[in-house]
Amino acid sequence: MNDIEISQAATTAPITEIAQTLGLTPDQIEPYGNNKAKIKLPVTGDTKNSKLILVTSINPTPAGEGKSTVTVGLGDALKRQGKKVAIALREPSLGPVMGMKGGATGGGYAQVIPMEDINLHFTGDMHALTEAHDTLSALIDNHIQQGNALNIDPRQIIWKRVLDINDRALRQTVIGLGGRTSGVPRQDGFDITVASELMAILCLSKDLADLKARINRIVIGYNYDKEPVTVADLKVAGAITLLLKDAIKPNLVQTLEHTPAIIHGGPFANIAHGCNSVLATQTALKLADYVVTEGGFGADLGGEKFMDIKTPVLGKTPDAVVVVATVRALKYNGGVAKTDLEAENLDALAKGSANLSRHVQSMQHYGVPVIVAVNRFTSDTDAEIKQLLDFIHDTLHVPAYDTTVWANGGGGALSLADAVVSATAKSQAFNPLYQPEDDLMTKMTAIVQNIYGGKDVELEPKAKRQLKTFAKYGWDKLPVCMAKTQYSLSDNAKLLGAPTDFTIHVREFVPKLGAGFIVAMTGNVLTMPGLPKHPAALDMDITADGKITGLF
Known part of the structure; x- marks a missing residue:
């Protein structure tokens, strides 16, 4: 079965029961149907003895790495071992869901469910962020139309509009055409919603008051004297904040094995900071003894940004880091074309393993124990797996484990879970990459x-x-x-x-x-992606009775 068929065949526990496993009472959650809920804030609890495990990976390739799959599988494995565990993930964006990358709910038998809801509209957080962001855009242009008391230079507005779908045609636009009643003409453009500063703010805010204070500090552009203009100058932070009053609450769902999963916030790691919300991670740490979370894309992006941007706000550093690698992706880094990855190629694997080496070394810089999870694909040969594990043990000198979570769920990561528990029990001294006062x-x-x-x-x-x-x-x-x-x-x-x-x-x-x-x-990185020649949307459908097909 494919991912969606596995998800649709699953039996979900009532979300109230999942909440109870974390010690949440029915009046501490706001159910969205039977299988998802918002967690009411604030949540009380002590985080000093909770262990935080960060899952990151090598550079992503068209071959796939399965970082979210390993994150979910590791959480399920810890639960199988009797640990009180919660998983903390980002929310998917409709852009890659309808485009090429896919969703963010794991895969196979290591998934969070209901995957259709999570990958589509979920609890409406993305829509709330889009509306809040574009409300600010409308207020900026209205201010200019109504006399421009702040002397805003329309040529120096840096606040673009956003949309949660890949639409390259909107990267550069001209607005305000149509005469005096249709606004002031100026150049504008669209970013994808997950690149919005509001997304980053939501994910770094500690509470509603902090959210409002951060929104006030947003620089929307400059005036004719080349001085910055902020949301505080526009006096609209209250209106923007109230549009996010529900979106700030973390979302609670479950895995196929009924492990609690808190999914909240979804900034991309290539154009934003790539981590789920501080509130979601803090909530998980208050409610569970072990929290498994992830940083988007590779350790060079989400991993680094988790350490250097999120950790200072979170107030806790990871107790262990898991770097996910696959034989297929390393062969791709070793020069093998995507069409030839099924064939055994030990030479290419050896060459491409340098990519893994770099990511392990970069995470070791922070002084946190590093473990490698080799996510096994069905095409991987025993010789390839052995060579890679030997390289990790003998050359990189870090623990490494062959995991099969896509096929076996938590049962495919029990050895990895043992290693993680051992690693998190060790004392450590976090080593920041740079100092706050550095330029x-x-x-x-x-x-x-x-x-x-x-x-x-x-x-x-x-x-x-x-x-x-x-x-x-x-x-x-x-x-x-x-x-x-x-x-x-x-x-x-x-x-x-x-x-x-x-x-x-x-x-x-x-x-x-x-x-x-x-x-x-x-480089040439873009904040509004485009759709591929064959977007995933072409393969999606829904039957007359409401059953979704083609969603991965």
């Missing part, structure tokens, strides 16, 4: 050299001018969120494996003061 160039250089394995950072003229402006306003000491291709350690998507001595090219910076970081736009 942006120092922070970017630390990331490029210690995480990517590169040599230098090069700024294009616009980025150089922006750094001077940021220093004037004191923004040059904020954390940096690198917007970079997920397919390579460099900013060139075609440069696979573990390249060295390369330069990361920053074309511009985007200040996101509400989120609390500066985004560095590198």
Whole structure:
């Protein structure tokens, strides 16, 4: 059976029972039907003895890595061993669901359910974020139309509109056409919703008051005197915040094995910070002894951003890191075409393993125990699995385990779970990559050299001018969120494996003061993806009785 058939055949427990396993009473949740719910805030509890496990991976490839699948399978394995566990994941975006990447609910017998609801509209968080973001856009343009008391320069508005679907035609637009009553004409554009600063703010806010305070700090553009204009200047933070009053509450669902899963927030890791919400992770830590979460894409993106952007806000560092790798993806990094990955190729596997080595070393920099989970595919040969495990043990000197969670659920990760429990019991000293007082160039250089394995950072003229402006306003000491291709350690998507001595090219910076970081736009990375030649939407359908087909 495929993923959706497995999900549809599953027997779900009432969401009230899942809540009870975490110690939540019926009046602490807001059910959305029988199998999903919002968790009311605040949730009380002590997090000091809870263990946090971060799951990340090598660079993603068309071959697939199964990071979310391993995250779910590991959570189920810990539950099978009698641990009180919760999984904390991001919400999927409709863009990749309808496009090419797929969903974010795991796969096979290591899934969160109901996968159709989660991958489509879920509890409406994405829609609320889209509406809140575009409400702010409308208020900005209305302010200009109604006399522009703040002297906003329409040419210097950096707040684009958003849509939660891949639509390349909207990357660059012109608005306000149609005469005096239709607004002031200006250049605009759309990002995908998960790239919205509101998404990052929602995922980094500690409560409703913090959410409102962060929204007030958003820089929407500049006035004719080249001074920044914020939401606080527009006096509309209250209206934007109230549109997110329900979206701020974490969502509770379950896995196929009835392990509680808290799914909330969904920033992409290539163009945003790639982690689920602080509130969801904190809630899980208050309610469970072991929390398994993930950072989007590879360790160079979601892994690094979890450590350097989310951890300081969360107030807790991971107790262990699991790096997911597959034989297929490493062979792809070793030069094998996607069409030839089924065939055994030990030479390509050996060459591509350098990519895994780089990601393990980058996570080791933080001083946290690292474990490798080899996610086995049916085409992997015993010789390939043995060679990879031997390389990890003998060369990288970290524990590694062959996992089969897609086929066997939690039963396919019991050895991995044992290793994780042992690793989290060890004392450790977290080693941050950079210090808060470091400037942006120092922070970017630390990331490029210690995480990517590169040599230098090069700024294009616009980025150089922006750094001077940021220093004037004191923004040059904020954390940096690198917007970079997920397919390579460099900013060139075609440069696979573990390249060295390369330069990361920053074309511009985007200040996101509400989120609390500066985004560095590198290479040709885009904040509004496009659909592929054969989007996944072409294979989807729904029957007369409401049964969904073709959704993975």
